Amino acid sequence: MKLTGVELRTVEMPLVAPFRTSFGTQQVREILLLRVVTPEAEGWGECVAMSDPLYSSEYASACADVLRRFLIPALGRIRDLDATRVAPTLAPFKGHRMAKAALEIAVLDAELRARGMPLSRELGAVRDRVDCGVSVGIMESIPQLLDAVAGYLDAGYLRIKLKIEPGWDLEPVRAVRERFGDGVALQVDANTAYHRTDARHLARLDPFDLLLIEQPLDEEDVLGHAQLARQLTTPICLDESIVSARAAADAIALGACSIVNIKPGRVGGFLEARRIHDVCVAHDVPVWCGGMLESGIGRAANLALAALPGFTLPGDTSASDRYYARDVTEPFRLDRGQLAVPTGPGIGVEPIAEALDAVTTSTEWIAV
Numbered sequence: 001m002k003l004t005g006v007e008l009r010t011v012e013m014p015l016v017a018p019f020r021t022s023f024g025t026q027q028v029r030e031i032l033l034l035r036v037v038t039p040e041a042e043g044w045g046e047c048v049a050m051s052d053p054l055y056s057s058e059y060a061s062a063c064a065d066v067l068r069r070f071l072i073p074a075l076g077r078i079r080d081l082d083a084t085r086v087a088p089t090l091a092p093f094k095g096h097r098m099a100k101a102a103l104e105i106a107v108l109d110a111e112l113r114a115r116g117m118p119l120s121r122e123l124g125a126v127r128d129r130v131d132c133g134v135s136v137g138i139m140e141s142i143p144q145l146l147d148a149v150a151g152y153l154d155a156g157y158l159r160i161k162l163k164i165e166p167g168w169d170l171e172p173v174r175a176v177r178e179r180f181g182d183g184v185a186l187q188v189d190a191n192t193a194y195h196r197t198d199a200r201h202l203a204r205l206d207p208f209d210l211l212l213i214e215q216p217l218d219e220e221d222v223l224g225h226a227q228l229a230r231q232l233t234t235p236i237c238l239d240e241s242i243v244s245a246r247a248a249a250d251a252i253a254l255g256a257c258s259i260v261n262i263k264p265g266r267v268g269g270f271l272e273a274r275r276i277h278d279v280c281v282a283h284d285v286p287v288w289c290g291g292m293l294e295s296g297i298g299r300a301a302n303l304a305l306a307a308l309p310g311f312t313l314p315g316d317t318s319a320s321d322r323y324y325a326r327d328v329t330e331p332f333r334l335d336r337g338q339l340a341v342p343t344g345p346g347i348g349v350e351p352i353a354e355a356l357d358a359v360t361t362s363t364e365w366i367a368v
């Protein structure tokens with residue numbers, strides 16, 4: 001394929017309720033969407049960077065800038081482009097994994113649509129439905145938290161993830177266990193909010209039989225996670241630390257994690273995400289698909305990935321209405337705790353023009 005150009009479209013999607021984590025509260029999700037145009041087909045990609053560099057160093061307007069000035073022009077110079085050439089072509093530009101991932105999946109979507117091939121089959125999916133968990137933010141009070149968890153369990157979610165931070169950890173976990181029992185699949189996500197000196201405090205979570213504790217320490221403190229893993233019985237799962245297959249192999253070799261959260265945007269794309277999956281499967285490390293409050297565009301692609309064999313734990317690929325009253329695609333609806341993997345060519349969904357225009361704040365065409 002030869003790239004004709006790329007549309008950068010920014011949308012702002014109001015969340016159905018504020019979503020608070022240890023690094024901030026989301027009320028509106030600003031999302032950078034890419035539409036890759038080639039003579040054969042068009043493809044869509046979603047950049048998962050947040051508006052501010054709080055989850056990682058990337059942020060939406062910086063992604064637009066690096067795409068506009070460096071990444072898209074570099075791909076425009078490739079005569080016979082396909083998705084496998086995206087990462088090597090963009091490698092000279094350091095970092096910017098979320099921007100690169102969005103461009104790669106948009107190219108892959110166009111390539112697969114032209115071939116009539118679903119992304120799930122291209123990646124090696126082995127199932128056509130995916131078990132769904134849900135991420136529950138930090139709340140104003142324990143009663144508010146318990147009401148939210150009750151609603152998600154009634155909706156059929158198969159796993160509850162609680163955001164935690166110092167001052168909001170033992171009490172919410174204890175309250176959920178006391179109210180809903182030991183049978184509920186329950187895990188926590190600290191988003192790097194703790195320090196090595198918190199080990200004894202975090203060990204007080206062990207009696208609650210959690211599936212895992214996600215990213216308790218700083219994303220660069222792999223050694224600290226390895227030390228912590230020897231002090232807790234709760235399995236450690238890494239998210240922000242795992243930026244590549246190499247990082248996954250090193251973290252596993254060091255004993256820093258026994259479970260991995262895979263997010264294609266965080267690791268530079270779906271092809272690297274599959275490599276991480278393969279590394280983890282080779283080491284008997286279970287993986288699950290994380291979420292970044294994606295619209296239906298990113299959600300569809302995540303479902304294809306989450307259908308690979310090593311994704312044996314429910315992920316954060318929740319239904320559209322967990323975050324949005326109206327998605328930019330047909331909404332993903334939970335059915336008995338699962339979502340169906342799209343079966344159409346490419347990512348298998350299209351934006352609904354009217355819904356997309358209703359939340360669009362800017363569009364920009366970049367010819368190559």
Ligand SMILES: O=C(O)CCC(=O)N[C@@H](C(=O)O)c1ccccc1
Pocket residue numbers: 021026050055135189191239290291292293294316317318
């Ligand atoms: O379900 C989702 O899409 C969100 C899942 C979730 O909790 N994402 C967290 C995370 O740290 O993994 C997040 C929240 C806000 C912004 C970035 C990431």
